[in-house]
Amino acid sequence: MQQVKSINSVLLLTILSALMAFTSLSTDIYLPAMPQMEQDLGGRAELTVTGFLVGFALAQLLWGPISDRVGRKIPLYMGMILFIIGSIGCAMSDTIGQIVFWRVFQAFGACTAPMLARAMVRDLFDKTRAVQLMSTLMIIMSIAPIGGPLLGGQLIKISSWHTIFYFLTAIGILMFCSLLWLPETHPQKKRAKGPFWSVFRNYRQLFRNRNFMRYTLSLTFYYVGQYAFIVGSPKVYIDFFHIEPQHFGWLFGLNIVGIMLVSFANRLLVRHFSLDQLLRFATLFISLTGGLLAFFAYTQIGGIVSIIVFVFGYFILVGIIGSCATVSALDSVPEMAGSASALLGSLQYGSGIISSLLLAIFSDGTAWTMAWIMATFAVASAAMVWRK
Structure with missing residues (x-):
């Protein structure tokens, strides 16, 4: 706890929240521009999300063991530098293929932010306090998914999609500077020793840990559904329901308001219910x-209103599922928090690859494909925490 006292608690909370929000901002801010990017560059704009998630998932498996060995701050500094370079590369791209390449590069840096923020919370706090803090972080970090599409929609209205990636470059520089105020939370005496590659044995142990994998897969399956909406909603709302790109962010942001409210309530709920009960x-x-979303999407009863209502119901519980599943998973393997956070994050964000591929293969131009993916993986998520 001495590390916490060495930095203003509000500043610590702000920086950790920004790190947690980094992925959402990197993905959500250019969602309103995806239809325009397809027109300008040709190809499937969904692949830029897929590329980012591939890089994000793979890189965490490397950064996690590194952070267990050298501490949390050095990987964060390196990650921000890679993110800045990747953002500039995206802004200067002329084809979808080039953007996909630089999005992978960008993701190799961006993944350090939420992964190591989670590990730092586990380094500093006990189980109950960690859940409360994670809920608080989710309330603050929810600003990014609200502001990202709104800002991106306005930028695409007055400028071009290139400007969005230059804006991300500026954000990366700002985050790099903010790291100067963060403490190192992983002390020398707790760091991994021995040959570097030996730390990758942690992953084998983690895959064999039933409790860790149960919570991790529950979160992973839920995020498959979340990414189905994130990747699929621009076409559903803008192309199918003819919502203007600059207004898309308001519908997207409505879900985030619900997340913020439920995340706030979760801070109180964890005092009265176990994490398993909440999950x-x-x-x-x-x-x-x-299930209701899939039904109304298939029948098209209620039009866009029914989609908005049931997507809202699906999204608002990410604060409970995300914080409780994450803390429960990491608490089951405290001696490998960095590697565990990396594997959890790799599967969590890599789940979006499944969503984007399913959408690319099965999309019929309506809300149906997005909806059945969300419904199917919600049931899979529940199965993980209801099994004994």
């Missing part, structure tokens, strides 16, 4: 809302 309720609820 079981939350996953059962998203299974119900996911």
